[in-house]
Structure formats: structure tokens, C-alpha cells
Amino acid sequence: MATTASTVTDLCRAAKAAARPLAATDSGTRDAALHAIADALVARTPEILEANARDMEAGREAGLSDALLDRLALTPERIAGIADGARQVAALPDPVGELIGGGRMANGLELKKVRVPLGVVAIVYEARPNVTIDAAVLCLKSGNACLLRGSSSAAHSNAVLAGIAAQAAEGAGLPAGCLALVAGGGREELAELATQEGVVDLIIPRGGEGLKAALKGVATVPVIYAASGNCHVYVDAAADLDAALAIAVNAKTHRPGVCNAAETLLVHADVAEAFVPRVVGALRAEGVELRADERVRALAGGEDLVAATDEDWDTEFLALVLAVGVVDSLGEAIEHVNAHGSGHSEAIVTEDLAAALAFERGIDAACIYVNASTRFTDGGEFGMGAEIGNSTQKLHARGPIGLRELCTFKYVVTGDGHVRA
Amino acid sequence: MATTASTVTDLCRAAKAAARPLAATDSGTRDAALHAIADALVARTPEILEANARDMEAGREAGLSDALLDRLALTPERIAGIADGARQVAALPDPVGELIGGGRMANGLELKKVRVPLGVVAIVYEARPNVTIDAAVLCLKSGNACLLRGSSSAAHSNAVLAGIAAQAAEGAGLPAGCLALVAGGGREELAELATQEGVVDLIIPRGGEGLKAALKGVATVPVIYAASGNCHVYVDAAADLDAALAIAVNAKTHRPGVCNAAETLLVHADVAEAFVPRVVGALRAEGVELRADERVRALAGGEDLVAATDEDWDTEFLALVLAVGVVDSLGEAIEHVNAHGSGHSEAIVTEDLAAALAFERGIDAACIYVNASTRFTDGGEFGMGAEIGNSTQKLHARGPIGLRELCTFKYVVTGDGHVRA
Numbered sequence: 001m002a003t004t005a006s007t008v009t010d011l012c013r014a015a016k017a018a019a020r021p022l023a024a025t026d027s028g029t030r031d032a033a034l035h036a037i038a039d040a041l042v043a044r045t046p047e048i049l050e051a052n053a054r055d056m057e058a059g060r061e062a063g064l065s066d067a068l069l070d071r072l073a074l075t076p077e078r079i080a081g082i083a084d085g086a087r088q089v090a091a092l093p094d095p096v097g098e099l100i101g102g103g104r105m106a107n108g109l110e111l112k113k114v115r116v117p118l119g120v121v122a123i124v125y126e127a128r129p130n131v132t133i134d135a136a137v138l139c140l141k142s143g144n145a146c147l148l149r150g151s152s153s154a155a156h157s158n159a160v161l162a163g164i165a166a167q168a169a170e171g172a173g174l175p176a177g178c179l180a181l182v183a184g185g186g187r188e189e190l191a192e193l194a195t196q197e198g199v200v201d202l203i204i205p206r207g208g209e210g211l212k213a214a215l216k217g218v219a220t221v222p223v224i225y226a227a228s229g230n231c232h233v234y235v236d237a238a239a240d241l242d243a244a245l246a247i248a249v250n251a252k253t254h255r256p257g258v259c260n261a262a263e264t265l266l267v268h269a270d271v272a273e274a275f276v277p278r279v280v281g282a283l284r285a286e287g288v289e290l291r292a293d294e295r296v297r298a299l300a301g302g303e304d305l306v307a308a309t310d311e312d313w314d315t316e317f318l319a320l321v322l323a324v325g326v327v328d329s330l331g332e333a334i335e336h337v338n339a340h341g342s343g344h345s346e347a348i349v350t351e352d353l354a355a356a357l358a359f360e361r362g363i364d365a366a367c368i369y370v371n372a373s374t375r376f377t378d379g380g381e382f383g384m385g386a387e388i389g390n391s392t393q394k395l396h397a398r399g400p401i402g403l404r405e406l407c408t409f410k411y412v413v414t415g416d417g418h419v420r421a
Numbered sequence: 422m423a424t425t426a427s428t429v430t431d432l433c434r435a436a437k438a439a440a441r442p443l444a445a446t447d448s449g450t451r452d453a454a455l456h457a458i459a460d461a462l463v464a465r466t467p468e469i470l471e472a473n474a475r476d477m478e479a480g481r482e483a484g485l486s487d488a489l490l491d492r493l494a495l496t497p498e499r500i501a502g503i504a505d506g507a508r509q510v511a512a513l514p515d516p517v518g519e520l521i522g523g524g525r526m527a528n529g530l531e532l533k534k535v536r537v538p539l540g541v542v543a544i545v546y547e548a549r550p551n552v553t554i555d556a557a558v559l560c561l562k563s564g565n566a567c568l569l570r571g572s573s574s575a576a577h578s579n580a581v582l583a584g585i586a587a588q589a590a591e592g593a594g595l596p597a598g599c600l601a602l603v604a605g606g607g608r609e610e611l612a613e614l615a616t617q618e619g620v621v622d623l624i625i626p627r628g629g630e631g632l633k634a635a636l637k638g639v640a641t642v643p644v645i646y647a648a649s650g651n652c653h654v655y656v657d658a659a660a661d662l663d664a665a666l667a668i669a670v671n672a673k674t675h676r677p678g679v680c681n682a683a684e685t686l687l688v689h690a691d692v693a694e695a696f697v698p699r700v701v702g703a704l705r706a707e708g709v710e711l712r713a714d715e716r717v718r719a720l721a722g723g724e725d726l727v728a729a730t731d732e733d734w735d736t737e738f739l740a741l742v743l744a745v746g747v748v749d750s751l752g753e754a755i756e757h758v759n760a761h762g763s764g765h766s767e768a769i770v771t772e773d774l775a776a777a778l779a780f781e782r783g784i785d786a787a788c789i790y791v792n793a794s795t796r797f798t799d800g801g802e803f804g805m806g807a808e809i810g811n812s813t814q815k816l817h818a819r820g821p822i823g824l825r826e827l828c829t830f831k832y833v834v835t836g837d838g839h840v841r842a
Binding site (some may be wrong): 020023024039076093099103105106107111116119196201203215220222224236240242243246247249250251254338356360361362364365366367369370371372373375376381382383393394395396398408409410412413414415416417418420 | 441444483524637671785786787797798802819820833835841
């Protein structure tokens with residue numbers, strides 16, 4: 001299963017060689033390949049389950065937590081779900097060749113700004129073997145050759161999934177080498193992948209802070225870091241408090257382990273007396289552990305509530321834990337969010353148009369919500385189709401990383417012998 | 422004149438503090454500031470000339486070449502030209518707040534994708550003091566706080582220019598600290614600037630390979646490298662040879678020292694006999710030194726033409742030097758360009774629609790030209806207004822870096838109490 005270092009380079013070169021013919025395929029061919037992948041996954045389910053059983057057994061022996069084992073586990077239903085996801089991506093509009101600007105210039109030159117694939121995209125991910133297929137179909141749909149590097153804990157599952165997908169894709173007419181798994185979990189192989197300047201066009205890591213740090217130290221190719229999210233819900237003086245309650249509870253408890261879950265609740269002092277006891281009660285009823293500032297403790301619970309530390313305002317709990325504080329103004333809320341947020345998803349609950357506008361403009365983040373839960377930050381919810389992660393960086397991709405974000409563009413300029421005077 | 426290391430950090434922090442109020446200004450205020458800068462430059466011309474005279478004197482003493490001294494020199498006319506450039510940027514459409522996508526989602530959420538400033542943009546440049554103002558006005562117009570780091574050879578000119586501009590901008594209502602010169606030419610200060618993660622949002626170096634290498638080694642903030650250009654003109658079998666001659670000569674000789682000048686001419690074998698002697702004669706008449714492959718030498722000039730080395734095909738001459746070769750097919754031309762080009766600007770001359778389309782799709786470059794000179798790669802020519810450089814990277818900005826490329830975007834999502842089910 002281990003890949004030698006030279007094989008990483010070989011796979012990268014093969015992917016680069018495949019990238020140009022792949023970019024030239026029409027969308028019908030790429031979509032047919034995605035359907036072929038979906039069909040093959042369903043047809044070869046027993047093979048996948050067998051490989052997955054080996055990973056599960058090794059995981060149990062290695063003492064993986066139940067949560068990690070659940071992430072690792074495949075079932076016929078999960079495989080059918082992965083296949084269905086591939087068919088949904090096939091149904092999305094083709095980003096390749098999309099005309100995104102242009103016109104006739106003053107001198108008669110015709111200018112087109114056309115979306116084109118990046119070339120070779122590498123995805124580095126942990127645990128979940130479904131990412132093998134999710135990432136592959138997004139890359140292939142967007143005309144990019146795809147290099148996958150999963151974790152060693154899912155090595156058997158990933159190898160079978162990637163093998164089936166590559167075979168199906170090539171069988172459907174995509175160029176050989178356009179999809180490959182870089183096996184081997186070592187940091188040396190990661191470093192080799194991350195230094196393929198001129199060969200690999202983009203690396204997207206999907207994983208924890210350790211993976212990010214490992215890449216930051218070595219990467220010379222461009223990296224888009226799938227984001228962490230220290231997200232806030234701010235309940236304004238002019239909030240509808242029923243809506244605020246529903247949004248705060250949803251943003252924290254709907255799926256607490258993901259990056260768009262809320263980690264801090266801020267309440268305007270004018271509504272604190274009415275709202276804080278209600279929201280504290282509702283959150284605790286949902287099993288949320290609160291870290292409260294002095295004013296929240298005075299309004300609800302007192303000694304019973306854990307006092308928030310300075311660190312809590314900067315922490316992405318990724319669990320049923322929420323920091324709660326009172327602010328004296330909208331301006332103070334905006335300052336707090338900009339100082340402590342990670343630029344991911346930030347919500348205001350207000351009926352006041354001016355407050356909504358000030359929040360929308362004043363917060364420096366990928367996604368600003370007015371009277372809606374932060375949980376909507378998602379490529380599917382944004383009408384972009386599937387996503388490969390969320391970005392909090394400002395260059396190229398901010399927010400959900402979907403098909404368009406896996407592309408670049410080129411200018412095509414047509415004249416009839418134009419020379420510059 | 423020297424800035425201590427701690428002052429670099431102070432300037433960066435001041436710029437970050439200014440970035441948010443600057444982003445919130447309306448375009449009228451920013452445009453008025455640009456006009457105020459232009460007026461102040463004209464009004465204070467004697468001061469600028471005096472500072473420039475000191476740089477010129479030091480440059481002559483240091484033995485700078487005439488070319489470098491010419492780049493360094495300011496005159497009343499050049500200052501008026503710089504002021505005029507600022508007024509032209511003021512007249513461009515405001516990129517800030519531009520709605521670039523969105524709609525009503527299936528669940529009724531209203532989604533807007535809105536262009537917003539990056540925050541703090543640093544420009545690092547060499548010699549030409551006009552860049553001080555060109556860069557400043559592009560940053561301010563796009564709502565970005567601007568840090569300028571010029572070269573020590575223009576230190577006096579840059580200090581006066583930046584001082585006048587900052588004073589005029591603040592006088593017109595832009596926040597203090599939104600424009601600052603990071604004086605001092607040392608590599609340590611560059612490193613300090615380039616490691617301001619979370620403070621500086623983007624660095625754009627405008628300069629030679631040494632500057633790029635210095636940044637590559639240390640930068641932790643995002644960098645967009647203004648590009649080098651190994652650009653090609655390919656004369657197809659179906660070319661109009663008169664147009665081909667005009668384009669080849671223009672692309673090489675119009676301004677040989679810039680990145681969109683042609684460095685290699687490729688001629689299809691079918692038209693080589695008719696075209697090569699003509700183009701060789703025309704180029705030599707313009708003083709171009711040729712590096713020719715064997716077939717070109719056989720067709721025109723023989724021993725009289727310097728034989729091209731392998732290295733010549735990869736060289737950006739930036740001078741009146743051109744590599745010339747014959748290819749047997751369009752496919753071979755595309756292979757050559759993709760193998761040796763730098764992804765900047767690539768031209769085909771052809772009357773054949775299929776050949777044009779194959780070239781347009783097959784070449785991986787920022788700008789593809791069909792029957793036009795590579796010299797048109799320019800923000801002004803592309804209808805983008807002024808530019809701060811050209812990018813050959815694929816992420817975020819490819820081709821001319823104009824006002825929009827100095828921005829990022831945010832999603833603004835408005836609901837009426839929406840929670841995720």
C-alpha cells in the first residue's frame with residue numbers, strides 16, 4: 001500500500017499530463033464519467049465493504065474512538081449516498097468555458113474572460129473515506145486532474161474507492177492518470193506533494209490544525225486552507241427575540257462539530273434581561289455547557305454558570321459549549337466579532353435595517369447573516385452545488401469552495417491583425 | 422529616512438486600523454481624495470522636484486545606469502502625468518459594493534455576493550517613483566489601506582510623494598494611517614512586512630527576480646507576483662502573412678523591455694519558405710538580434726544567423742532579441758508554448774477557425790491572442806482601467822491586476838428567522 005517518494009512525483013507528472021486533455025473534454029464526457037463512477041460504486045459495493053472492514057478492524061485494534069470509527073465506517077446505504085452525490089454533481093452546470101466577462105474594446109478587439117480548470121488539484125484529507133469520491137467528482141467535473149491523499153486509517157477503503165473511480169472514469173473516456181490516490185500517510189510524501197511547483201496547481205487540506213501546520217511549513221504550491229470557524233450570533237436591541245432564540249439554538253446545537261456552528265452568543269444590553277434567561281434555559285435544555293460573562297451570570301444562573309475566560313472568546317469549541325456575553329452597543333458587538341472571529345460566518349438578529357446594514361458592512365468575514373443561522377454556510381445551501389470545504393482566506397476563494405472556485409480563467413482576445421500603436 | 426523595525430509593525434497596525442473605516446467610505450469620498458492627491462502633486466511640484474534632484478544626484482554618484490536614472494527622474498510633465506493618472510483612476514467605476522452574484526435560495530434566503538476591499542495591501546517596488554502614486558490611488562480607490570515600500574534609490578522622492586498623498590487623502594476625509602511609506606530598503610524590513618499575518622492581506626512585488634526570491638523565502642502573507650513573460654507568436658499554416666509580419670514585429674519591437682513583449686516566434690513549416698525570409702529581414706531592419714533554429718538558418722541568413730540554444734527557448738530576453746523556430750504542426754506549436762512559456766501572453770496568427778480554437782483552448786496562459794499582438798495585455802487595453810501589474814499565477818488574479826483584483830468578496834445572507842433543518 002505504501003507509495004515510494006518517487007511514485008508521488010510520478011503520479012503528479014501523470015496527473016499534469018492528463019490535465020490538458022481532461023480540460024479539453026466536453027461536459028457530456030465528464031458527466032458520463034461521473035455517472036460511470038456512481039454506477040461502479042454501487043455495483044462493486046461488496047469489494048468496498050470488504051476493504052472498509054479491514055480498516056475498521058485495524059482502527060479498533062489501534063483504539064480509535066467510536067466517533068472516528070463511525071466516520072470511517074461504510075455501509076451499503078452510505079455507498080449509495082456517495083454514488084448519489086456523484087450523480088448530483090454531474091447534474092450541476094459545467095463551470096468550464098463559462099463566459100464571465102468581456103466585450104468589444106475601443107480598438108475593435110473582442111475580449112472574452114473564460115473560466116478554465118486550474119489543472120491539477122490535490123486534496124489532503126483525514127478519516128472519512130467518502131471524501132475520496134466527493135473530492136474526485138468535484139475535481140473531474142471542473143476539468144481538473146485530481147490527486148487524493150487520505151489518511152492511513154482509511155488506506156484500504158480509499159485505495160478501493162479511488163481504484164474503482166479511476167477505472168470508471170478512464171472507461172468513460174477521461175485520460176489515464178487524471179485521478180490517483182497518493183497512498184502512504186507519511187509527512188515526507190505530503191511534503192513532496194506540496195512542493196510540486198508548476199505541476200500541482202492547488203492543494204486543499206481538509207483536516208485539523210496539525211495538518212494545516214504541516215502544510216504551512218513546507219508548501220510551495222498554492223494552498224487553500226479549509227477553515228476553522230469561530231462564529232458568532234449577535235442579538236441586537238431590535239431583535240425579534242423568538243427568532244433570536246431559534247437562531248441561537250440552531251446555530252449552536254444543530255451540528256456542533258462543524259465549522260459553521262456558533263461558538264459565541266452576544267446579547268445587546270437593552271434586551272439582555274428579557275432574552276438571557278430564556279436563551280440560557282433553552283440552551284441548557286439542549287445540553288449546552290455555557291461560558292458566561294459577569295452580566296450573563298447575574299441575569300441567569302449565577303454561580304451555576306461557568307465564568308468565561310479570555311480564552312473562551314477565541315475558542316472554536318466544536319462541541320456543545322458556547323460562550324455568552326452582553327454588549328452595550330452594536331458597535332461593541334462588531335468590534336468583538338472582528339477581534340475574536342475567524343472570518344467565517346457571523347449572524348445578527350435584528351429588525352432594524354440600519355443595524356443590519358452596519359453589521360453587514362462592518363464585519364470582515366466570508367458570510368454575514370441577517371436573521372438567519374450561521375449553519376447555512378454551505379455550497380449546497382448557497383446554490384453552488386456541492387463544496388469541497390469552506391475558506392476563510394480572502395484571495396481566490398472565500399466561503400464555500402465549489403466547482404467555480406476549483407477553476408481559474410483566461411482572457412481570449414481576438415483581432416484582425418491588431419498591433420499596439 | 423530609515424524606518425526602524427518596530428515602526429514597520431506600527432505602520433502595519435495603523436493601516437489595519439484605518440482599513441475598516443476606509444472600506445466603509447462611499448466612492449464619492451474616495452474619488453475626492455484621489456482628486457485632492459492629484460491637485461496636491463501639481464501644486465507641490467517644486468518640493469517633489471527638489472527631493473528627486475537629491476535622489477538623482479545620489480544615483481549619479483552611485484553610478485546608476487542612464488536607463489535607471491531615466492526611470493528615477495521626475496519632471497513637471499511627468500508629475501502632471503502622474504496626477505492625471507490619479508484623476509483617471511478616480512473616474513473608474515467603484516469596485517466596492519459591486520454585486521457579483523446571488524439570488525433567492527430555495528428556502529427563501531436572499532443571498533448577495535458583494536465585492537469588498539481586501540483590507541491592507543502592500544506594494545513593494547523598485548526605482549520608478551511614479552509607482553508610489555499609481556499604487557496608492559489604486560489601493561485607495563478599491564477601499565484598501567496601502568503600504569508602500571520603494572527602493573532606497575528613490576527614497577527622497579518617494580517620501581515626499583507619499584507624504585503629499587497621505588496628507589491630501591486625510592484632508593479629503595480618508596482615515597489617518599490609510600496610506601504610508603515603509604521607508605528603508607533593508608531585507609529585514611521586507612521580511613517584517615511580509616510576515617504580518619492577519620494584518621497585511623496581500624503583498625504585490627513589482628520588481629526583478631531578486632525581489633521575488635527574497636519574498637518567496639520569507640512571506641507568510643499572501644503574495645501575488647507580478648509576472649515575467651516568455652511570450653510567443655505562432656504563425657500558423659493558415660496565417661495572413663502580412664498580418665503575421667506586423668504582429669511579430671510589433672510584439673517584439675514595440676517595447677521590448679516589458680513582460681508582454683514576444684520572446685519567441687514559431688512558424689509553421691508550410692509557410693516557412695514564404696514567411697521566414699520576410700520576417701527575418703523585417704526584424705533585422707528593426708535591429709532585432711535573432712536566435713534561429715536550423716530550419717530558419719537554412720531559409721534565411723545561414724551562417725549569418727546565431728543558432729538558438731536550448732536555453733534561448735526559455736529566456737525572457739527583455740531586449741531586442743528573439744528566438745525563431747519552425748514547427749511542423751499546430752500541435753507542436755501548442756506543445757512548445759506550454760513547455761517553454763510562462764503562462765503570460767501567447768498569440769496565434771491564423772485565418773483558420775479550428776486552429777484558433779485549438780490554440781485558445783490548448784494553451785495554458787493568462788492571455789491568448791488570435792490575430793493580435795501580445796502587447797495588448799494591459800489593464801487599460803482590457804477596459805479595466807489602470808493596473809498594478811500582471812499576474813501569471815492561476816489563483817485570485819490572472820492577467821492584469823486592476824481594481825477588482827485588489828478586492829475580495831463576502832456573502833450576505835438575509836432571512837426572517839431562518840434556521841437549518
